Amino acid sequence: MPKPRDFTKGLYKIRTTANKVPMDQDLFKIITDGMPGTSMPPWAVLPDKDRWNLVAYIKTFAPDAFKEAPKKLDLPKDVSSSETSLKRGKEMFEAIECHKCHGTEGRADGPSRPELKDEWGFPVAPANLTKRWTFRGGASRTDIATRLANGVLGTPMPAFLDSVEKPEDIWHLTNYIVSLGPERPRYATLITVSATKDALPDDPNAEFWKKATASAIPLMGQVIVDPRNFNPVIDLVTIRAAYNDTEVAFHLTWDDPSETKGDGKQTFPDAISLQFPPQITASTERPYFLMGDASEAVYLLRWQQGKGVGEASANGPAKIAPLQGGEVSGKVVYTNGQYRLVMKRPRIAKGEGRPTFQPAVFTPVAIQAWDGGAGESGTRMSLTSWYYLRLEEPQSNRRFVIPPVVAILTLAAMFLVVRAANRAR
Amino acid sequence: MRKGLTIGTAVALVTGAAMWFATTVGAQGGGTVEVEVKYNGAPQVEKLKVNKDTEKCGTETTIEKVVVGGNKGLANAVASAPGAKGASKAKAVIDQHGCKFVPHVVVMQPGEIEIKNSDDILHNIHTYSTANPSINKAQPKFKKVMTEKLEKPEFVKVTCDVHSWMLGWVAVVPGVAAATDTNGVAKLENVPAGKQKIEVWHETLGKQEKEVDVKAGSVTKVSFEMKGK
Structure with missing residues (x-):
């Protein structure tokens, strides 16, 4: 079960920076959207100003960590999804061995899964890539590409930006991951x-x-x-x-x-x-x-x-x-x-x-x-x-009979109406 | 012709530099400190069944927490003379081979370390440190070498999350330093003469220090006995 964040370390899972310090915007986004799949709820109910004040306050718990200025991560140029991109993404998915933790089809069932621990020694589960709506840092393509590029701090998920064959592979992988499941589930009633x-x-x-x-x-x-x-x-x-x-x-x-x-x-x-x-x-x-x-x-x-x-x-x-x-x-x-x-x-x-x-x-x-x-x-x-x-009711032959009958009757009625109108003239 | 000349010049320069280095050290009057580290307790080596990547990792592996060799010598301890400057700046290298970090303890000067992956499978370099920024970078099979910076003195734990038994240490130590061999012996060369502090560190048994009187041109022996925690 994910523990609450220890604010005194200044270590945050979700960040859009190249170094370890998160942007204020990153903290703001987590407070606003919450973290799907954890106990952290979205706090969008609070006014903007209060949420920004929270960001400022949270940072005071780890003054040393926030002495360093955040450096915005530069993602490679976006490559949109296509058949070739998906093919390359799958190739890379296999080459960089995502399956070790996330499983062959992305269902978090990889062989290393039982051993994974976070920075504090607590067991931690890899993401189920077929359930994008449970991604801690969001399900958008940019969210996914960012997690791939700079990893998830404090967890086993490493940074891959320098560890793919070509920088644009980050986007091919993103496109492939997006193809593994729907953005959100459509629940039945x-x-x-x-x-x-x-x-x-x-x-x-x-x-x-x-x-x-x-x-x-x-x-x-x-x-x-x-x-x-x-x-x-x-x-x-x-x-x-x-x-x-x-x-x-x-x-x-x-x-x-x-x-x-x-x-x-x-x-x-x-x-x-x-x-x-x-x-x-x-x-x-x-x-x-x-x-x-x-x-x-x-x-x-x-x-x-x-x-x-x-x-x-x-x-x-x-x-x-x-x-x-x-x-x-x-x-x-x-x-x-x-x-x-x-x-x-x-x-x-x-x-x-x-x-x-x-x-x-x-x-x-x-x-x-x-x-x-x-x-x-x-x-x-x-x-x-x-x-x-x-x-559901067993299908009877009535469905082949009633619609044509209705159609014929409607047509006949229309014909009568038209004729009556013509006569009246 | 021109190439030959350049190489010749380079060789001359290097030889010159080496000679200068040797003479300065000689002038300082450096001596050798032979550090012997002993441990009276039982070794702690855990055996573990491997359930993945067995072609590369084997079917069984060991986690070497305390390795005791001949004559109760403690291996994988780091001996250092923090007061001795001018140690070799050679680039440190750690390899991931057979799903183990080789060597188990790398000793380096603050600077760069080369991280190799000779296993042809995915590893990730995950360091636990406070003074240096911690690193968690994937090293897929095609990424044979990475270079990382460790600029602050610290004993850095290195793990791999893909293979949870993998454990190594990088000792970033200013001054002259070396890891003990299987007999528990480490030689510190070119330690300036006079009173010097000698430190010994071990990943599970902690730290100790002693002061020795180093004599120029001769070998000074010092012995440590680590206690179990």
Whole structure:
């Protein structure tokens, strides 16, 4: 978990200078925009003048460090993104071995990741390059090029300005990093479970799932009951879902920097669960979102590393009882810092405590996830509150009939109107 | 012809300078101080499994915190005579080879250091210092040599974040200085005659100092015993 800055050192991560002293503008920007992915919030709510006064005040904590004048970093001439630039960027990404920390596909899963420490000896995580909105110093191209050129002070991220083959490689790398993910996630509010007549594939990499609609859902750390999780690793799960007459299947994608079975002491099995009420009713009453409570249980469709897919009933995070006899199946793959999982079960509930999934019914759903490699287990989890999913109505032939009928009727009506108008003249 | 002449001149100049240097030192009446550093405790060398870049780094490596050689001699300590000026200004060199810093301790005069990467993989030079600006620069495989400045006297810790076991030290020491060999011996040459302070530093065992009486043209021996912390 990132510690608060020690102002007496005058050492700042984010700077646009060639030396170690940040510009006043750099401090102002962090106060204004905050630091995404940390506990530092944006303070844009304060008037400009107050924020500038804060900058001046913060500097007095480290008078020696600020004796030196900041020297503005000169970035090489900007090169805009193009196919050639991206190709060169990827080449450089490999040549300078960004993957050592950031992983082959940029998901912060590189082999050096577990050993990384900051200047004070605290563990520090590399940036997930596919989630630009979590970059501490901002997600713009200039922000990224600057971090590459002069590094991130106090962390293992070194300066690369003199360590690329040609100065403009900084921009090719920037363009490549920008191409690895969206600027911001587009979060879904409703998860649609699409109807199909086909079989639902177990394989998470099947073509079927690539074509399915993806809904990105944000997760937060669990901070209600002890032990809490203030710095969750899993902050986003993407859901794809489909059903046919007999089955319903959920396809989940999430980033986790290590595939962990756990030693039971410091590390635990990676896990994820989808939570539903045990019966889906028209009532707006739902069980307590944090795995239910003593009076109302929840149903969990879950997966755990080493154990596979299973079902459980929970009356709170400390009271989870596996449900036996269900016909669940699934398959997981883990590549380059990302899990892809399919969990499948009968659409109509078989046995007590399990919901039946009906088309066109708003069905409450919540997600819980654990990065066991980071020591998450039990209540130390990421979670969502209740969301809704909806099984779309099965496609009938009516959609081929009604629109043409409407079109013909409209045309006929228009024809009648025109004729009536002509007659009246 | 012209080239030959230039080289000839250069050689003459260098020889002249060297002779002048030798005579001035001689005139000052320098002596040699043989510093022997001993340690009574157990060596601290941690073995570690390597899980990446094993073609370059090997499958096992060591972190050498306290290396004790023959006759309880403490290796990798730095002996110096801060009062002795006119030490060799030769450029210091540290190499990253087999995912280790070679040598483990580099002794240099305030000035420039050449940082080599002979491993053909990414390293990053990350220094921990207070007197000098700390450095954190990437050194990818194609960047074989970098030159950095360390202008203030200081013992600078050097690490590599890509390979967390890599640890080295750069001793920026004014005056005559040398690191002890595997027998715990360091020779300080051309130390001016008279009373001189001799300092010994070790990365985990700390500092000690003693005063010796240096005699011109002869070898003065001084012995230190470092204590575990």
